[in-house]
Amino acid sequence: MSWAAPSDSTCASQHCITCADDGDPMTVVSIDAERGLALCSGADGARSSVEIALVEPVAVGERVLVHAGTAIARLAPDGEEVAA
Amino acid sequence: MRFVDEFRDAELGRAVAGEILSLVEPGRHYKVMEVCGGHTHSIYKYGIDDLLPANVELVHGPGCPVCVIPMGRVDDGIALAHVEGVIFTCFGDMMRVPGANGSLLEAKAAGADVRMVYSPLDALRIAKQNPDREVVFFAIGFETTAPSTALTLKRARAEGVKNFSCMCSHVTIVPPLRALLESPDLRLDGFIGPGHVSTVVGARPFEFIPADYGKPVAIAGFEPLDILQAIAMVLRQLAEGRCEVENQYKRVVPYEGNLRALEVMAEVFELRPHFEWRGLGFISHSGLKLSAAYADLDAELRFEVPGVRVADPKACQCGEVLKGVIKPWECKVFGTACTPERPIGTCMVSSEGACAAYYNYGRFAREREVV
Numbered sequence: 001m002s003w004a005a006p007s008d009s010t011c012a013s014q015h016c017i018t019c020a021d022d023g024d025p026m027t028v029v030s031i032d033a034e035r036g037l038a039l040c041s042g043a044d045g046a047r048s049s050v051e052i053a054l055v056e057p058v059a060v061g062e063r064v065l066v067h068a069g070t071a072i073a074r075l076a077p078d079g080e081e082v083a084a
Numbered sequence: 085m086r087f088v089d090e091f092r093d094a095e096l097g098r099a100v101a102g103e104i105l106s107l108v109e110p111g112r113h114y115k116v117m118e119v120c121g122g123h124t125h126s127i128y129k130y131g132i133d134d135l136l137p138a139n140v141e142l143v144h145g146p147g148c149p150v151c152v153i154p155m156g157r158v159d160d161g162i163a164l165a166h167v168e169g170v171i172f173t174c175f176g177d178m179m180r181v182p183g184a185n186g187s188l189l190e191a192k193a194a195g196a197d198v199r200m201v202y203s204p205l206d207a208l209r210i211a212k213q214n215p216d217r218e219v220v221f222f223a224i225g226f227e228t229t230a231p232s233t234a235l236t237l238k239r240a241r242a243e244g245v246k247n248f249s250c251m252c253s254h255v256t257i258v259p260p261l262r263a264l265l266e267s268p269d270l271r272l273d274g275f276i277g278p279g280h281v282s283t284v285v286g287a288r289p290f291e292f293i294p295a296d297y298g299k300p301v302a303i304a305g306f307e308p309l310d311i312l313q314a315i316a317m318v319l320r321q322l323a324e325g326r327c328e329v330e331n332q333y334k335r336v337v338p339y340e341g342n343l344r345a346l347e348v349m350a351e352v353f354e355l356r357p358h359f360e361w362r363g364l365g366f367i368s369h370s371g372l373k374l375s376a377a378y379a380d381l382d383a384e385l386r387f388e389v390p391g392v393r394v395a396d397p398k399a400c401q402c403g404e405v406l407k408g409v410i411k412p413w414e415c416k417v418f419g420t421a422c423t424p425e426r427p428i429g430t431c432m433v434s435s436e437g438a439c440a441a442y443y444n445y446g447r448f449a450r451e452r453e454v455v
Contacts, residue, residue, distance in 0.1 A: 022122060022280070023279075023306075023336075036239075051203075051205060051235050051236075051239075053235055053348070054235070054344045054345045054348070055342075065283065065336055067229065067232065068175075068202070068203045068225070068228075068229050068232040069202060069204065069205045069206065070203070070205075070232035072228065072231065072232075072280070072283050072342060072345060073283045073342060076334075076335050076336070
């Protein structure tokens with residue numbers, strides 16, 4: 001059974017992307033190496049252009065943690081730790 | 085959904101809650117501060133405090149970047165927004181923060197061109213689309229957000245975008261924590277460390293907490309199980325007489341942080357001698373400004389900024405809430421004069437603010453307890 005979160009219609013139902021400690025796990029869909037950007041897809045299917053300078057090199061299909069339009073970490077596969 | 089569902093498993097949650105119960109000494113009162121506003125939000129969204137024994141108290145820390153912006157800084161932003169030809173861009177929550185003379189949203193209603201963006205990159209895009217206008221980005225946030233601003237400024241430089249500048253109000257997490265630990269009116273037993281700030285800075289910057297102050301730290305993720313597990317880690321350290329920095333969020337946080345992010349921040353920013361925090365006053369070396377190499381992109385140098393210091397409203401007790409001295413609902417104006425729709429204090433503005441989290445999830449209805 002999953003933990004049910006209360007739902008409401010305001011921004012408060014989710015972390016605001018604008019809040020500083022928010023991070024969205026997203027999947028890399030395509031990479032524009034020349035501009036240092038990647039098209040990434042979120043859990044809800046929404047796509048956005050993401051700055052990847054801090055996590056390069058990334059590959060299509062890899063998962064990254066995105067905050068304020070910038071990938072700040074590569075996500076480790078299940079059960080693994082990220083490299084120090 | 086991977087990385088999410090497994091950290092919301094209710095059975096596991098109950099098991100960790102049981103472990104927490106087994107770790108506490110009856111008769112001892114534990115105060116654990118969650119530093120980050122994201123944690124505060126999750127705690128009330130999922131009712132995590134209801135799973136804790138009565139003698140384990142969570143204290144909300146100063147880790148909401150919107151909540152710590154002082155009124156004078158908002159007024160400076162509004163002054164910039166009213167400059168002829170300026171498009172003023174900022175994150176959404178920042179638009180509702182009240183200054184002495186209204187909010188950025190009210191400035192927008194009065195005719196200023198204030199636009200909400202989701203990232204600094206969006207602000208740069210607006211600058212490129214409006215070459216005849218000056219675009220100012222109001223940069224707020226801790227070390228999680230600062231690299232994003234830094235990369236955007238580097239991009240603006242590389243792409244030769246001349247009409248883009250930044251009003252930098254980024255802050256760093258360690259100085260306010262040290263200020264809190266030095267505060268005579270606050271006794272804490274341990275800390276839940278900020279997850280995504282640590283993604284950038286790593287676990288190392290928090291070593292001073294056990295080393296200098298003898299308090300345990302557990303860096304945590306944002307799902308309910310993450311937070312429960314981090315509370316258990318802090319309590320276990322206390323039970324075993326240990327104090328160290330433990331990392332519950334190893335799937336995202338490396339010990340050394342993101343070195344490239346730290347490099348780009350070091351290139352673009354430098355520490356301000358002082359920065360004013362709402363409710364906490366001036367804290368040395370706690371804010372960032374643009375480095376000399378990027379001074380041409382500094383909105384505070386490009387435009388005239390009043391820089392007036394405004395005292396917080398008397399009725400508002402955000403400072404005590406931010407220091408964890410009082411609970412949000414103990415503030416005189418909580419839920420009456422101050423609501424998310426018409427906030428007086430910043431803690432009621434952002435969904436990560438302690439007061440808004442209490443208000444939105446019905447905590448104000450709980451039995452009033454004496455802290």
